[in-house]
Amino acid sequence: MDLFDLHCDTLTSCCNKGLSLAENELEISLQKGSYLERWAQCFAVFVPDELRGEAAYDYYRRAVDYYRAQAAPPLLREGAEMAALRRGERRLCPILTVEGGAVLAGRLERIQTLAEDGVQMLTITWNGENELGWGISENRGLKPLGREAVREMERWGILPDVSHLSQWGFYDLAAVAEGPIVASHSNAKALCNHPRNLTDEQFAVIRDRGGLVGLNYNQGFLREDGPATPDDIAEHALHFLALGGEKTLALGSDFDGAEMPQQLPDIAALPALADAMARRGIGPQQIQAIFFDNAADFFERRLSSF
Ligand SMILES: [Zn+2]
Known part of the structure; x- marks a missing residue:
């Protein structure tokens, strides 16, 4: 089985707990x-809303250093590495990746530093307001510095990630960004408001x-009532497929940052998700596209062009 997961909070958890x-x-x-036979895993540095200014950047720095001190392969940098995986x-x-534009501490020159560290995606905000934009519950979008940040990110090859942005933020970002947009871990509002x-x-x-949309396994984003199951994730996949998302759909687990369905306690349980998709009539080739091919194609193409 192959997996390309656009979002997890495992690195931050490991760093905070010394694991x-x-x-x-x-x-x-x-x-x-x-x-897993082929595995691409986005490890997000999640910057909590309590941290702003240099404290947010220091927190990020600590997490990246923590990764580098692990017995783990080096972070992806070039399209050739993705091609080798494929x-x-x-x-x-x-x-x-980074979750929370607070990481920049309001300094756009940090975008270059992030790019040099190998950061591939950055969400402009988490849930609260920061230097780049307003929070998810406010009917305001990006701040002027946020618009500038999006342009600068594109210049340095960092993808703008719209997960956690409000609708206002989303459309502000879409108006500024020239390239593809990714929602690394978000589901369909039509199925779960x-x-x-x-x-x-x-x-x-x-x-x-x-761009890409990664399906999130968090129960609260899958259904409004009661416990969610892998079948609910399959339902969100079917909804996006019906909107012409054959090449757009990917996975964005949110492992170690959310409340997982009982049948999907960890990454080892992912065959249960593929089974649920197959049961709901999604074909093997499309399942492979969601699980790996769409995101792998996207990143190989993208990294090769920079
Ligand atoms: Zn998140």
Whole structure:
């Protein structure tokens, strides 16, 4: 089985708890994923809303240093590495991402530093307001510095990630960004009316720009009532597929940062998700596209062009 996961909070958890990435009791460890034949894993540095200014940047720095001190393969930098993964010449591609534009501490020159660290994606905000934008529950979008940041990110090859942005933030970002947009871990609002999910119209914007949407396994983003199951994730997949998302859909687990369905306790349980998709009539080739091919194609193409 292959996996390309656009979002997890495992690195931050490991760093905060002093745990090893290779082996731990979290939802993702390199050991738990060792059954995967080809595995690309985005490791987000999640910057909590309590941290602003240089404290946010220092927190990020500590997490990146923590990763580098682990017995883990180096972070993805070049398209050739993704190509090698796709050919099966390497098994694991760890990818560094950041959740929360507060990491910049309001200084756009930090975008270059992040790019040099290998950061591939950055969400402009988490849930609260920061130097770049307003919070998810406010009917305001990006601040002027946020618009500038999006341009600068594109210049340095860092993808703008719209997960956690409000609708206002989303459309502000879409108006500024010239390249593809990614929602690394968001579901369909039509099926679960949560501010973290995407409207059909937002999904169409991402699809038309050749971006990606990673399905989130968090129960609260899957259904409004009662416990969620892998079948609910399959339902969100079917909804996006019906909107022409064959090449847009990917996975964005949110492992180690959310409340997982009982049947999906950790990365080792992912075959249950593929089974649920198959049961709901999604074909094997499309499942493979969601699980790996769409995101792998996207990142190989993208990294090769920089
Ligand atoms: Zn998140």
